[in-house]
Amino acid sequence: MSFEVLQNKIREMKNPTVAGLDARLEYVPPFMVENALAQYGQTRKAAAEAIYQFNCGLMDALSDIVPAVKPQSAYYEMLGWEGMEMLERTIRYAKQKGFFVIADIKRGDIGSTAQAYAESWLGSVKIGETEVPGFDADCVTVNGYMGSDAVKPFVQEAERHDKCLFALVRTSNPSAIELQDMVAGDRLVYDVMAELVDRWGKTSSVDSYQFNRVGAVVGATYPSDLRKLRRVLPHTFLLVPGYGAQGGRADDIACAFDRYGRGAVINSSRGIMCAWQKTGKNGTDFKEAARAAALQMRDDIRSVTPIL
Amino acid sequence: MSFEVLQNKIREMKNPTVAGLDARLEYVPPFMVENALAQYGQTRKAAAEAIYQFNCGLMDALSDIVPAVKPQSAYYEMLGWEGMEMLERTIRYAKQKGFFVIADIKRGDIGSTAQAYAESWLGSVKIGETEVPGFDADCVTVNGYMGSDAVKPFVQEAERHDKCLFALVRTSNPSAIELQDMVAGDRLVYDVMAELVDRWGKTSSVDSYQFNRVGAVVGATYPSDLRKLRRVLPHTFLLVPGYGAQGGRADDIACAFDRYGRGAVINSSRGIMCAWQKTGKNGTDFKEAARAAALQMRDDIRSVTPIL
Numbered sequence: 381m382s383f384e385v386l387q388n389k390i391r392e393m394k395n396p397t398v399a400g401l402d403a404r405l406e407y408v409p410p411f412m413v414e415n416a417l418a419q420y421g422q423t424r425k426a427a428a429e430a431i432y433q434f435n436c437g438l439m440d441a442l443s444d445i446v447p448a449v450k451p452q453s454a455y456y457e458m459l460g461w462e463g464m465e466m467l468e469r470t471i472r473y474a475k476q477k478g479f480f481v482i483a484d485i486k487r488g489d490i491g492s493t494a495q496a497y498a499e500s501w502l503g504s505v506k507i508g509e510t511e512v513p514g515f516d517a518d519c520v521t522v523n524g525y526m527g528s529d530a531v532k533p534f535v536q537e538a539e540r541h542d543k544c545l546f547a548l549v550r551t552s553n554p555s556a557i558e559l560q561d562m563v564a565g566d567r568l569v570y571d572v573m574a575e576l577v578d579r580w581g582k583t584s585s586v587d588s589y590q591f592n593r594v595g596a597v598v599g600a601t602y603p604s605d606l607r608k609l610r611r612v613l614p615h616t617f618l619l620v621p622g623y624g625a626q627g628g629r630a631d632d633i634a635c636a637f638d639r640y641g642r643g644a645v646i647n648s649s650r651g652i653m654c655a656w657q658k659t660g661k662n663g664t665d666f667k668e669a670a671r672a673a674a675l676q677m678r679d680d681i682r683s684v685t686p687i688l
Numbered sequence: 689m690s691f692e693v694l695q696n697k698i699r700e701m702k703n704p705t706v707a708g709l710d711a712r713l714e715y716v717p718p719f720m721v722e723n724a725l726a727q728y729g730q731t732r733k734a735a736a737e738a739i740y741q742f743n744c745g746l747m748d749a750l751s752d753i754v755p756a757v758k759p760q761s762a763y764y765e766m767l768g769w770e771g772m773e774m775l776e777r778t779i780r781y782a783k784q785k786g787f788f789v790i791a792d793i794k795r796g797d798i799g800s801t802a803q804a805y806a807e808s809w810l811g812s813v814k815i816g817e818t819e820v821p822g823f824d825a826d827c828v829t830v831n832g833y834m835g836s837d838a839v840k841p842f843v844q845e846a847e848r849h850d851k852c853l854f855a856l857v858r859t860s861n862p863s864a865i866e867l868q869d870m871v872a873g874d875r876l877v878y879d880v881m882a883e884l885v886d887r888w889g890k891t892s893s894v895d896s897y898q899f900n901r902v903g904a905v906v907g908a909t910y911p912s913d914l915r916k917l918r919r920v921l922p923h924t925f926l927l928v929p930g931y932g933a934q935g936g937r938a939d940d941i942a943c944a945f946d947r948y949g950r951g952a953v954i955n956s957s958r959g960i961m962c963a964w965q966k967t968g969k970n971g972t973d974f975k976e977a978a979r980a981a982a983l984q985m986r987d988d989i990r991s992v993t994p995i996l
Binding site: 562 | 801808809861872880
């Protein structure tokens, strides 16, 4: 699905939030972990089942108030192929519940390998005469350090399947500056990455909101950069991590949106997933706690931007 | 295993080559594909089995002449979790055959997510009281666009398990220059990445060859950059893609080695894997063809460098 579908969901729910599904076993309420260990032993299968039950519970609690989910591949790879199998189930369940699904994979490699990654996550592979889908997300994140070769296959695959992607531009972590803030003439490295994102996007089609298929990841933790990038990339949808746990506040992310409150989605992972850890009920209330945290975040964002 | 183990294998075999295991179904001899489709139908399972048989055949043919293999994660992800399950089997089989295993994953993400990736590929995850390994490679590739946060967890995990990693510095693809060759003062972006690699490496232990645990990916297709980076990174093991199919020749990669012919490993993927496509025997000779191609590559490299 394109960014238009995401934007429509955001407008319906008046909520430009994406909930991260990044569960380590420590983030799952103890009673769910214990059940799974009792059933499957101290195995990856047990961990995968505990996390799957947790993911489904979170999605059940959020599906009418949060438009998108973002599973982070790393947390599934930790459990080997059992984790990847569970990631596929998580993506399928998310789609059934009506979520827009961003697979946070940050892949980046050259030509034929980029093509393989694009087919893996957005497309399908031909086996005999049958087209068989891979992880089948609506959208992915990619890393463009290797240049256009690494990104174009994703753009083409997105175009083919009416999907989309986000490329890293300005990340939210403290050491992002080491490389991304290098000064080259009158530009910074991330400015050049932003120009590349703009160029890649222009090779794709534009939706009714005037967004193309290549979005950008821009952290909430550098608000002035976020403001600048929103201005220079008017046709680029933004994925903004760093709200909440990493220190970004609603004021900081207000400038991610255009004047209609469009064109950006704000991520929260632990803030929603781990909300149960702050209520003193040992996780028995994880759904209610996640829902309350998501509603609070929604209202926090609504206080700084319209969503028209 | 550390780069010392890899260097020792290279010296034993007098061959600084790593064979890529990057199979798309099209690279597998038709008779193997047909067998798998007949047994499992037009499914991901069938594709995974065909590729696994191909990988094992290649490894059987190469294990006494090639010291390392490098499965590229993208080609396994194409087949969803069945592909990842087969990747785990491929890594296990490679270790049984004595190969040093480089998982080419080019992951890069921040803090806690980088930690999850590092545990996935080099370490283990704690489930109950049990430490359960993930993909358990000897070495991985990483992408440092996000800075130190994205790489340090891999360095720590490598140190903990006596393993190692390669960070992208100068990639072999044509569009690598778009970002990596930006001029910032008197340095290029990839020079700064090289300095970061050096800095990360210095936080790890050094082996008896004086190589630390953080290697660098430097493409064969930019030989003068390769020469410069070999000089400025004396304690950094190099992974050099781009030989063969991408245009790099033995003369181009000679400068990847130090004066003893140490400190670098040269990748060939399609050149070895797909050698059967050039013999006109429809793949029935894929093992012999791969072996002959690997021996030719070995001799080609030996003609430009000692291996002491």
